[in-house]
Amino acid sequence: MVYENPDGVRIGLEVHVQLNKLNTKLFCGCSTNYHDSEPNTHVCPVCLGLPGSLPVINEKAVEFAIKIGLALNCNIVEQTQFHRKNYYYPDLPKGFQTTQYDFPIAGEGKIVIEGEDGERVIRITRAHMEEDPGRLQHMGSIDKSKGTLINYNRSGMTLIEIVSEPDMRSPKEARRYLDKLRSILDYLDVFDGDLEGAMRVDANVSVYMGERVEVKNISSFKGAERALLYEIMRQKNHIRRGGEITLETRHFDEARGVTLSMRTKETENDYRYFPEPDLVPLRVADWVPEVLKTLPELPDAKRDRFIKEYGIIDMHARALTTEIKVANFYEEVASKVDPKAAAVWVADILKGELNYRDLNVDAFTVEDIVSVIELVTSNKITEQSGVEIIRAVLDNGGKPQDIVKEKGLLKVEDDIVAKAVEEAIAENPEAVADYRAGKEKSLNFIVGKVMQKTKGRADAREAREKLLAKLDE
Template identity: 65%
Template sequence: MAYENPDGIRIGLEIHVQLNKLKTKMFCGCSTDYHNAAPNTHTCPICLGLPGTLPVLNKKAVEAAIKVGLALEGEIAEETQFHRKNYFYPDLPKGFQVTQFDFPIVGKGKVVIEGEDGEHVVGITRAHMEEDPGKLVHIGSIEKSKGVLIDYNRSGMSLIETVTDPDMRSPKEARRFLDKFRNILEYLDVFDGNLEGAMRVDANVSVYWGTRVEIKNISSHKGVERALLYEIMRQKNVIRRGGKILLETRHFDEGRGVTISMRTKEEAEDYRYFREPDLMPMRVTSWIPAIKETLPELPDAKRARFMEQYGITDMHAKSLTSKIMLADFYEGVCATGMDPKTAATWTADVFLGELNYRDLAISSYDGMTIGFIHAKDPEIENSFKVPDMVELVTLFAEGKVSDRSAVEVIRAILDGTEEKTPSQIIEEKGLFKAEDDLVTRAVAETISENAAAVQDYLGGAEKSLNFLVGQVMKKTKGTADAKTARELIVKELKG
């Protein structure tokens, strides 16, 4: 059955991606490594827009933009050029932003996501290059700010703005698109998504196929979903009360989970675009063949290969290819000779699940060790080694530790500050699987001590069996195999 959209919801996104893997900014030689620097220390007369300065275009930024365009199956323009977008705002020292208007470097493209009714194609309207403005830090909330501080370290950073067609039909689809889009960018190695300001999103949404509203500068995928959920509800309520939806720009207050009106929406003519006189038009089509040769295996292709080469499920392949460093880690484990299906289960289900539970973001992989940082506190760092995964899963396969104990070892490594092997952790915590006679004694004691639960089970209450198994696990401090304990209890009670 085709997906129905009775509320006429249309969502389009404008995604600003900072090319922070480049060493220098878009038009000057200032370093892009400013995130831990003091304010206004990574600036020069060019990125501050001082009179008499001239921009020099970063060739690597152009190549990165072409890479992105090719990965999005977009049309690379035969000729592209820069414009000046004129508006006054404190974070824009020149009074205009160097961007692209009617000749963007990338034209029509597409991204395939998992929609509400199966695979769904989201069209790409365009992707263009521009410079990042500075950063405003409000003293207090944006509504009641007592002042604003400006940091120009970010000013002049290379950006790619990707504009989608209004093809998404729910906040969930918008979040899935952003997850897929970020995944593609990480495969291309053009940005580090763990850095502040690496990706910022403007979301356009309308209901009942009506007037659209723009929500500016949302910094997280979850934030986009929350902002859209609120805004859709707000627009429906306005219409239900007989009101009219205004063409406007709104701000999403993360703390309160609401959108706030900022200003009426600007149109193209408000920006008085005109060609940037200090930068010549570019013809880059001759670059395309060489850049195509550098493109990596992209997520969809890697997912298909994993299923064919390793015989794993589509669900596991999706999870493992959701992060290129996780995919590389998985292949590192498989390269040791471990069964690929077993490796997929422990990597995708257990290891990735524990990372997500702890809000840990994968930050590196060097061929042997996968590193991660806490999403909200980058100071918290840790790592996990391929040999550790292999050793642990081998011990489990040999029956020396239970699955529960093996998970506890993974948690200990993720939470720990000392480097210890799985065997050392298992020895210290006493996690080696209990001997058969120990489990047998624990089963006998459990049956003897819990007569009521035994009678309930014999009377048909299956939940009581889970309770009894839990008591055995408690007595053996989690070292018993739960399946074995269950089988022994049933055998003892029912013969």
């Protein structure tokens, strides 16, 4: 099937990733561990932008940036240089943001995603380093707020801004790109994606016949999909009514799910970029071989290896390699039981139960899932009982073996099932006659009777097979 894009939707994303796993900020020694701290307690003259203070580059931050560039298949620049991007805003008391301009640390990369019609390559334009400004807090909705508070704890945190080409053709593709990006960054261990503000998204959206509109202030992936759906619909409706889409910047109001016009877009000239005189140019080319050695196996490579090494299906391999924690968990389980059974139990069942409870894989142990898989594959309990045990462990704790005893989940013996089948046939002659007359539904009724007689401890599929064999005698 060829995916059509009749509305000419083109989406490009600018993702700001906060490297919150660094211990200190980009240009000063302030601790990055501020998320539970009082406002304005992780600050110093440098990150407050006081006159006379001088920045010193965080070496580890440059290493992280190179690592990210390499993982995104980018070229790493020979020599990079910081620039001042001049604008005044209360969250940026210096009056300029220290960022990278014409020598971004990384450029010309790509990410492969699952597109609307198979795999798609999304080109990465560039990835550059910059400092995070402070955080403005509005009271309620931005357009109605009567005041604004400023917290500078975030000011000076290291950001990597990853800019894509407008290669995505639907909000769903944008969502998949973000998921993939997060997965890669998770593997690199450069950020904790669960912390507030770890990934922030600005989107460029255009439709057929329209100019590019920038949507800012998108703070979650779900929000990104919603903002894009809304914005595409707004632009299309506007054009249909004879309107024109012009270059502008809009703000996404997450609470109301709408985008609001902020201002007509600045051009680059408005920012008067010039080289940062307080920081020397950085020659980074020589670091690349060293950093390359630290690069882990990334999601795509791991997925391909899982398929080859464990013989599991693509869908399971994808589900198991999105998060590095889950991938490691799976490999441990697969070393102890049949890898294919392990894939089904971890990817389909355990992950589903964890997601439902908003838990991650840390909430379950390898030992316990191995116990459950062994109980099922050795035919001691039914699959349904296996699921029941996982739920019980997650909800109330305890060990699978004990839960089997407590709940009496051990499967009944074959001869007991056989006896229940015979009784069910003898006691329900009408249903048997109906089934023999071609009413498939009557079979389910008799299976139900067998399950009742065995107090649900027979395997429904096996009971059905036994029943069919008996009825067809």
